[in-house]
Amino acid sequence: MAVAAFAIESSQAAFTRVMAARRGDPLEETLARILASWMAGEGVMPEWLGMGEHAFRRMVQHHFPNLDTSEMLGIGSEFDSERGAEMDDLRKLLLASRTTHSQSETWMTDIVIAGCLGSDHLWQDLGLWERSDLTRLMLENFRPLAIRNTQDMKWKKFLYKQLCETEGIYTCRAPSCEVCADYAACFGPEV
Template sequence: MAFAALAIESPQAAYARLMTARRGDPVEETLARILASWMAGEGVMPEWIGLGEHDFSRMMQHHFPKFDIREMRDIGLGVDLERGAEMNDLRKLLLASRTTCSQFETWMTSIVIAGCLGSDHLWQDLGLWERPDLTRLMLENFRPLAIHNTRDMKWKKFLYKQLCETEGIYTCRAPSCEVCTDYAACFGPEE
């Protein structure tokens, strides 16, 4: 089932409204960008940004208590349930790598997984405005994992590479990234 967002305002306008309704936690800036893009029909986030209605409501009440979430109904796409095993593997990887094991990091785990189901760069699929937003999100929420991305590999490729290594699957043809013909696809700029 697919839902279409009514793009009645720009992501920047939605972001401004969200920021005036927030509690004041620094993580809300990045989350507000994701929500604002989702509300404007940008990115590929599913309904309730991958959280389910109950958890979405709890997250919004906690972080944006002055925002009326009734206008957020019927926004987003349906989730591809045939990728359930992949989603479970990503969930295990991210939950095991949370920075502080907070409830917000648990919510962010579901949000990142939903973004991974898109076909573009992860920061774009999440609806973030630039790649540094995603790097900040990963370091704030999944620091034990994120610090291993020492060569600035693209985040979605990095996450899936971690899954492969966890399972002992090595699909790269080259003995190291530096000599691989696909080096630019993994480490080049995300424009």
């Protein structure tokens, strides 16, 4: 992973700096956590958080107008190009489930898709600080989909289960589960 020189900054310090640049939208706290972790080299988010440089700069300008993006060149890694069809399916699912159909929800769609390509729990791959951050993100941006998670299923597993059900496949699991350190917690008996 290429990391910019300033990435030695802790995620907490980056979070404080990003929050100081925010516009005031409620979703910006969750987005600031993603950005701060990414800037600190944590999580698995790709370059430009998976949305391309132009969209990334527009998103930052919209939500964090006082944040300098020039220092963010080279942060992150490349997408796995073999997973393009999977990304398209996730995009359709998330875009169809946006809460208000805002531009911010479109940006969050690309961010969540990028996180889904990681091999850990989605909240960790996104660089969020706890699972409740992801639940808040899902409810704020994809409420029609999020409220269907009535059993509090892990989010990545839930998203892939939704994809499988749209295809009529009902024994589907999330990708990369076999390498996840919490495999037993996700697939073991409920406690």
